[in-house]
Amino acid sequence: MIYPARRSILIAAALAPISLAIGVAVPQYWFAGLALLLLLLLLCGVDALAAATADAVGAQWSGPRAIGVGEPFAIAVEVRAPVTGPPSIEVAIDNSPLLAGTDGHRRSVTMIEGIGDASFEFVPERRGQAELSQLWMRWRGPLGLVWRQKEALLAAHILITPDIRPVRQKSAQLLHRDAMHGMAAQLQVGEGSEFEALTEYKPGMDRRSIDWKQSARHTNLMAKEYRTERNNNIVLAIDAGRAMGDPIAGVPRVDRAISAGLLTAFVALKEGDRVSFFGFDSRPRVATNPVAGGRSFALLQQVAARIDYSSNETNYTLALSTLAARLQRRSLIIIFTDFPDTISAELMLAALKPLLSRHLVLFVSMHDEELEALASAEPTQPQDVVRSVTAAGLLRQRMLVLTRLRRLGAHVIETQHDTAGSAVMENYLRLKRRGSL
Structure with missing residues (x-):
């Protein structure tokens, strides 16, 4: 897709009163104003032909295939263009109702030796399958008069799972x-409900764990150990x-x-x-x-x-x-x-x-x-x-x-x-x- 850039629109808006002034001041040269507009159209056509073609510009994305709800993540987009191509390319990414963009969905990518990187941050708001299907790229010609735009298939499917x-x-x-109860039974003295063993009572142990009958039999204080x-x-x-x-x-x-x-x-x-x-x-x-x-x-x-x-x-x-x-x-x-x-x-x-x-x-x-x-x-x-x-x-x-x-x-x-x-x-x-x- 090719359409005029802001610069060409401003030039056309500036040429309109000039053409009107020529027609009023010098009626016999009224066609001069029209010639200026035709010249602008010609320059736009040259600019469009000189710009990088859509087939020469491509993009690849990378990011998580699964993410927990509420966990921020980023989609990285790598843009490739000819080395002699545009100095910058604007990239816009699709959105999903399950995702919230934290900083917009458009980036301006600076191209260095034909390669540029963009990052889009999202926060999953709901569980499900989030789909980012489209990616748009546009770049100006050498004169900056027209935009060339390309729509690429992104096909990013991200599974939003419970947050772990x-x-x-x-x-x-x-x-x-x-830290795991039951794996070190000797640390569970006085706790739990299952009897583990009898042991000699030591200071610091729970007094309620003392088994008085066994203590009388052994003539020594004996305590019960429990495990969880x-x-x-x-x-x-x-x-x-x-x-x-x-x-x-x-x-x-x-x-x-x-x-x-x-x-x-x-x-x-x-x-x-x-x-x-x-x-x-x-x-x-x-x-x-x-x-x-x-x-x-x-x-x-x-x-x-x-x-x-x-x-x-x-x-x-x-x-x-x-x-x-x-x-x-x-x-x-x-x-x-x-x-x-x-x-x-x-x-x-x-x-x-x-x-x-x-x-x-x-x-x-x-x-x-x-x-x-x-x-x-x-x-x-x-x-x-x-x-x-x-x-x-x-x-x-x-x-x-x-x-x-x-x-x-x-x-x-x-x-x-x-x-x-x-x-x-x-x-x-x-x-x-x-x-x-």
Whole structure:
């Protein structure tokens, strides 16, 4: 495609009044103004012929084939042209609704010996398959009067997966043998629920571990050592309803929950426990059988990626009753959800009561940063007061629901989105050390 550049348009705009002035001042030479415009057209044609052809300009891209949601990444584009070609080429890249460009989608590439590089930064906002199909390049001729443009097929397919950066960042710490409970039984004195051995009591040990009968028999203080029980059942229940689609710091709540759940699943598999996923909105969507072993983490990643976004309201009664019917043994159920109103909260509390009678429930709630900002903002206008009072009322209702959950016997975690994974992991390990599972 060839079209005029800004320079030729400005020259044509400048020639128009000159041609009019010639026609008025010297009517017999009116054609001189037309000759100037024809000369400009001729120069544009020469400039187009002298510019590099579309076949001589090409581009290649490089970038990740898979990336976690919310994880910034870059697409690098290498542009090639003849050595005697244009000194600079403008490059524009296609966009995907799953990606957000952090610094625009157009770059001006300086060509050095016929090669130039451009980088486009993106942030994945949703899981799925992002497609960047087209790439546009344009360059001016030697006179700068016309643009030549080429449209190239980019065909960049990027799989946006659940974010496992917390797992990667904490893997060294979590895989340290002294950090994994049950792998060093002698460090678990006074913790856990399974009897390990009798040992001589030493200062610093828990006095409640003293076995007085055995101490009398051996005429020496003897203490019981326990080790943390393995093969527990852990269920990660992810709410994918409408309320969980709201973004926190640019990433939907459900993706924040999935990332925190995967970190907990990684730790639980290394601890020797069995983990399963359960995704739901208006009805159960994803349900897996418990899996064990570190190699099963890849399977859990694939299952978590299948938890899709939904615009349906969450049906807690159907989801939690279905989950209760699936569980054949006592389990730790970690529920990631958010309740937008008190009616949903009442339904959730009613559905949780049967689970609490048999299972251990850990409820995870992420702070609503938008409501907290509205409630704490200094009002400058009358409508700011209304927003602040409304936000404070919603936060108060939220706190009352969490208090009722605690009174029912559920363990509740209130945390920021960026520390949710660590908070859930630490609470899981604490419950495991206490033998509550």
